[in-house]
Amino acid sequence: MSHAANIVISILFDGLAYAMFLFITSVGLSVTMGLMNFVNLAHGAFAMVGGYIVVSLTRSLGIDFVPALVIAAVLVGFISVPFERLLYRHLYKATDLEQVLLTIGLAFMAIATFTYFYGPIPKSVPLPHWLEGDINLGFRAFPSYRAFLIIVGAVLVTVLWYAFERTNIGARIRAAVDNRRMAESVGINVDRLFTLTFAVGSGLAALGGGFAIQLFGLTPYFAVLYLVLFLIVVATGGLGSLKGTLLAALVIGIIDTGGKYMFPQAGNFFVYLITVVVLLIKPAGFYGRE
Amino acid sequence: MTAALEVKDLNRSFGALRVTRDVDLSLEKGARHALIGPNGAGKTTLVNLITGVLKPSSGSVLLNGDDITGWSQAERARRGLARTFQINQLFRGLTVLENLCMTIGERDGNCNNMWRSAGAKRAVIDEALDRLEALRLVDDALKLVRELPYGRQRLVEIAMALAQKPRVLLLDEPAAGVPSSETHLILDVVAALDPDIAVLIIEHDMDVVFRFAREISVLVQGAVFTKGTPDEIRRNEKVREVYLGQEHHHG
Amino acid sequence: MAASESMTRSVAGEAARSRAAEFLLRRHYLRWPEALPWLIAVGCFFVFPDRMTFGSQLLIMIMFALSLDLILGYAGIVTLGHAAFFGLGAYTVALASIKLGWTEPISGVFFGGAVAGLVGIVVGWFILRYRGLTLLMLTIAFAAMLQEGGNIRSDFTGGYDGLPGLTFDPLLGHFQYDLYGHTNYWYALAALAVVFFVVRRIVYSPFGQALTGIRENVRRMHSIGSPVHRRLVTVYAISAAIAGMAGALFTQTNAYVTLTVFDFDASAKVMVILILGGTGRLYGAFLGAAVYMIFEDKLSKMSPTFWQFGIGLLLVLAVMFARRGLLGVGDTIRRKLAGRRAP
Numbered sequence: 001m002s003h004a005a006n007i008v009i010s011i012l013f014d015g016l017a018y019a020m021f022l023f024i025t026s027v028g029l030s031v032t033m034g035l036m037n038f039v040n041l042a043h044g045a046f047a048m049v050g051g052y053i054v055v056s057l058t059r060s061l062g063i064d065f066v067p068a069l070v071i072a073a074v075l076v077g078f079i080s081v082p083f084e085r086l087l088y089r090h091l092y093k094a095t096d097l098e099q100v101l102l103t104i105g106l107a108f109m110a111i112a113t114f115t116y117f118y119g120p121i122p123k124s125v126p127l128p129h130w131l132e133g134d135i136n137l138g139f140r141a142f143p144s145y146r147a148f149l150i151i152v153g154a155v156l157v158t159v160l161w162y163a164f165e166r167t168n169i170g171a172r173i174r175a176a177v178d179n180r181r182m183a184e185s186v187g188i189n190v191d192r193l194f195t196l197t198f199a200v201g202s203g204l205a206a207l208g209g210g211f212a213i214q215l216f217g218l219t220p221y222f223a224v225l226y227l228v229l230f231l232i233v234v235a236t237g238g239l240g241s242l243k244g245t246l247l248a249a250l251v252i253g254i255i256d257t258g259g260k261y262m263f264p265q266a267g268n269f270f271v272y273l274i275t276v277v278v279l280l281i282k283p284a285g286f287y288g289r290e
Numbered sequence: 291m292t293a294a295l296e297v298k299d300l301n302r303s304f305g306a307l308r309v310t311r312d313v314d315l316s317l318e319k320g321a322r323h324a325l326i327g328p329n330g331a332g333k334t335t336l337v338n339l340i341t342g343v344l345k346p347s348s349g350s351v352l353l354n355g356d357d358i359t360g361w362s363q364a365e366r367a368r369r370g371l372a373r374t375f376q377i378n379q380l381f382r383g384l385t386v387l388e389n390l391c392m393t394i395g396e397r398d399g400n401c402n403n404m405w406r407s408a409g410a411k412r413a414v415i416d417e418a419l420d421r422l423e424a425l426r427l428v429d430d431a432l433k434l435v436r437e438l439p440y441g442r443q444r445l446v447e448i449a450m451a452l453a454q455k456p457r458v459l460l461l462d463e464p465a466a467g468v469p470s471s472e473t474h475l476i477l478d479v480v481a482a483l484d485p486d487i488a489v490l491i492i493e494h495d496m497d498v499v500f501r502f503a504r505e506i507s508v509l510v511q512g513a514v515f516t517k518g519t520p521d522e523i524r525r526n527e528k529v530r531e532v533y534l535g536q537e538h539h540h541g
Numbered sequence: 542m543a544a545s546e547s548m549t550r551s552v553a554g555e556a557a558r559s560r561a562a563e564f565l566l567r568r569h570y571l572r573w574p575e576a577l578p579w580l581i582a583v584g585c586f587f588v589f590p591d592r593m594t595f596g597s598q599l600l601i602m603i604m605f606a607l608s609l610d611l612i613l614g615y616a617g618i619v620t621l622g623h624a625a626f627f628g629l630g631a632y633t634v635a636l637a638s639i640k641l642g643w644t645e646p647i648s649g650v651f652f653g654g655a656v657a658g659l660v661g662i663v664v665g666w667f668i669l670r671y672r673g674l675t676l677l678m679l680t681i682a683f684a685a686m687l688q689e690g691g692n693i694r695s696d697f698t699g700g701y702d703g704l705p706g707l708t709f710d711p712l713l714g715h716f717q718y719d720l721y722g723h724t725n726y727w728y729a730l731a732a733l734a735v736v737f738f739v740v741r742r743i744v745y746s747p748f749g750q751a752l753t754g755i756r757e758n759v760r761r762m763h764s765i766g767s768p769v770h771r772r773l774v775t776v777y778a779i780s781a782a783i784a785g786m787a788g789a790l791f792t793q794t795n796a797y798v799t800l801t802v803f804d805f806d807a808s809a810k811v812m813v814i815l816i817l818g819g820t821g822r823l824y825g826a827f828l829g830a831a832v833y834m835i836f837e838d839k840l841s842k843m844s845p846t847f848w849q850f851g852i853g854l855l856l857v858l859a860v861m862f863a864r865r866g867l868l869g870v871g872d873t874i875r876r877k878l879a880g881r882r883a884p
Contacts, residue, residue, distance in 0.1 A: 033674070039674065090861075091860070094860070096619060096673060096674075096677075097613075097619050097816075098860045098864065100619070100621075100677075101812075101813075101816060101856050101859065101860050102856065102857055102860040102861070104809065104853075104856060105852070105853040105854065105855070105856025105857040105859075105860070106853065106857060107853070108849050108850065108852055108853025108856070109850050109853035109854055109857070110853075111849060111853075112846045112847070112849040112850030112853060113850065115846045115849075116846050116850075228681060228685070228805065231674075231677075231678060231681075232678060232682070234674075235674050235675060235678040236678075239674070263693075265692065265693050265695075266689060266692075266693050267689045267692060267693075268685065268689055269686060269689035269690060269693065272682040272683075272685045272686045272689065273682075273686065275678055275679075275682040276679060276682050276683065276686070279671070279675050279678060279679055279682075280667060280668075280679075283670075283671050283675045284675070341764065343763075362763075363763040363764055364763055364766045364767055364768055364769065365766075367763075367764055367765055367766030368766040372764070372765075373764055375760075375761075375764075379758055379760050379761040379764070380758065380761065381753075381754055381757040381758050381761065382757065382758075383757055384753065384754075384757065387561050387564075387565065388565070388750070391565065391750070392750055392751065392754050392765070393765045395747045395750065395751070396751065396762075396765050396766050396767045397765070397766060400747045401747040401748055401750065401751040401767065401772075402747075402748065403746055403747045403748060404742070404743050404746045404748040404749070405742055405743075405746055406746060406747075407568070407569035407742075407745045407746060408565065408568070408569070408745060408746055408747045408749070408750045410566075411747070412562075412566075414747075415561075415562050415565055415566070416562070419558050419561060419562065423554065423558070428554055428557045428558060428561070429557050431557065431558075431561035432560070432561050432564055450761075450765065454765055454766065
């Protein structure tokens with residue numbers, strides 16, 4: 001295999017894994033923002049919390065990595081419900097700025113709390129042996145962990161797409177995102193719908209956080225560090241759009257990986273450049289409503 | 291004689307939905323024109339197209355003979371096109387006087403001034419107070435708009451449109467939301483408007499329409515169903531059909 | 542009977558008229574409580590002569606927060622990337638001193654402000670067509686691009702290690718810098734006074750009034766003929782220039798600058814400071830910066846974790862109970878006291 005082709009495949013593979021991480025973590029944010037017009041900057045904190053739950057479950061309770069991921073996702077999904085019911089609900093009518101400030105405040109509190117209990121040093125998790133090492137596909141070997149992430153991501157994309165496009169609930173969510181008032185007047189209980197999507201979205205964020213441990217390392221600061229990235233995916237993809245989030249995640253994941261391979265000193269420059277270009281041309285994102 | 295406002299073949303679609311169809315409208319100087327039609331007919335959409343809030347899919351809008359179809363809202367306003375909104379759009383956190391001073395300041399370019407204090411141009415304040423006096427709002431001058439009863443807020447809305455010294459004035463249901471005890475305030479103002487201004491009024495109350503209008507256009511599903519003098523409209527069977535259940539006739 | 546009635550009415554009407562006019566005419570007059578912050582600032586020099594380096598940084602932060610108040614508090618533009626302009630001013634001065642030998646401080650500050658302001662015009666012209674999340678992301682992205690771009694050319698900018706050891710001429714050719722930061726303090730205070738004077742004039746001018754109109758009801762502003770976009774770009778450029786001047790002062794008083802001036806954290810911090818003090822009040826910048834930085838100085842050294850938790854909690858409480866910041870809380874207290882005093 002030629003050297004250049006090898007690099008391209010590496011970039012595509014790593015980029016795809018990164019994109020899957022971005023998608024899983026950001027899709028909840030996109031749908032909740034599109035549905036409720038609520039700027040939730042604490043979303044990154046949910047991902048961070050999910051990561052730490054996985055850490056504790058695997059290291060202190062000896063649970064395997066994959067079951068731990070599932071438990072963490074479900075747990076965070078449940079925990080998010082009282083947040084939404086007791087706190088966020090009061091701010092749906094508030095200004096953007098107020099929502100930004102409140103949720104950033106929550107994120108700070110979460111970071112501080114977890115720094116207190118877990119310390120600032122990055123944590124790692126013990127992986128099952130089948131996730132360490134490589135899968136050999138004949139022409140090339142691929143790291144198993146990332147391959148697993150890609151597969152999980154693909155499965156989730158399919159499941160979510162099916163739920164969105166083919167189920168009753170999905171139709172109701174799409175209707176409410178499109179025109180909330182009309183949906184309510186047709187009898188759709190948007191409030192309950194929102195609690196459901198918020199819980200699922202937060203659970204998915206926790207799942208993403210769990211995957212991130214091995215990819216980027218987990219510190220409490222993860223909550224804000226990657227928040228900007230999630231916001232970029234959501235903004236460039238278009239609020240409330242599954243397609244948009246996926247497309248944005250792919251674009252950003254692959255271009256950022258490629259950029260870092262070829263110009264390591266550029267850091268996140270290309271991500272921000274894409275953001276500016278996309279938003280100037282399509283201010284509502286790829287599939288957002290104007 | 292150039293019409294003060296002219297709308298030619300105006301069309302607007304949202305995707306597959308045509309909300310405005312081939313609308314023709316003409317207002318001469320000093321016109322008193324009422325736009326009526328059932329709910330959802332597209333009356334406010336038409337006003338939004340005329341003022342520039344929406345861009346038409348096709349057709350043109352002319353102000354005093356100038357084609358303003360591509361102009362921004364602000365440009366049209368500066369050329370003498372003023373409107374009131376169906377729901378008050380005021381500066382609720384500011385005083386009534388400030389609301390008017392803002393309008394006058396933007397009109398004569400005072401608001402470009404960054405250095406002298408807002409109070410320094412005495413002429414602006416005086417004119418604002420004169421206008422408030424004409425509408426008997428002077429006592430409320432220093433009250434915050436949100437503290438006023440809705441009817442008086444509506445008067446402020448009209449005062450602001452008049453403060454733009456418009457040549458064409460579009461009133462979108464000026465009495466909407468005003469308690470019946472206060473509607474006469476609004477209607478008196480409308481009746482006393484400067485005879486040189488071309489006025490288009492959207493209204494549901496037929497009494498008001500027949501009292502005020504010299505010409506009436508009936509809008510149904512985005513198209514001009516018919517137009518004519520009040521007498522002609524009153525006698526038109528088809529108009530009554532279209533309005534089935536939505537009339538406000540009295541005797 | 543009718544004549545005297547109408548006479549009384551016109552006298553009462555006249556009274557209402559002149560009262561209303563006087564209110565607007567007098568509104569921009571200086572009131573005595575406005576002298577307080579300046580007296581306190583001067584007083585601090587004599588009471589805390591050994592904290593003057595901290596003092597200069599506090600004054601610079603106030604200037605930065607003031608620039609944000611212009612666009613956030615008065616025009617209603619939500620930005621999380623204002624550090625971009627602070628950083629531009631900071632680096633202009635640093636690079637000018639190294640590459641151009643431009644070490645005269647006062648003109649340096651104006652130069653830094655001018656560069657930031659010009660960039661503000663260009664950037665503002667593009668991004669101020671948008672609002673909400675789109676605008677927020679564009680502001681974040683712009684500041685981040687400057688930071689990453691600076692890192693790519695770290696040969697030029699010194700990267701995250703920065704440009705240390707900068708030197709500047711004595712102020713007005715006469716006042717030398719001393720180890721205790723005394724000269725810097727008076728320098729920063731004088732600069733802040735000048736900037737504040739200008740900002741105050743703008744805010745009370747018809748232009749400032751128009752900004753409030755844009756914030757309160759932009760739909761109405763369009764329909765009365767206000768050139769909204771032009772107004773926003775203008776105020777954004779002015780705000781950028783002032784942020785740039787604050788950045789320039791930062792470089793001069795620290796004799797050092799690094800790419801951390803562009804941090805997202807820095808943009809978030811100045812916003813928190815302004816919200817804490819109260820937006821749209823000018824003096825909110827003073828109060829917020831003072832309270833925040835003094836507490837940060839004391840508490841974050843004891844425990845950065847508790848400090849962070851405290852800030853987070855403060856933000857949550859502020860949004861839920863004190864949306865108008867500390868000045869707003871002060872207003873409410875004052876109103877309650879006045880209410881109690883009335884018979």
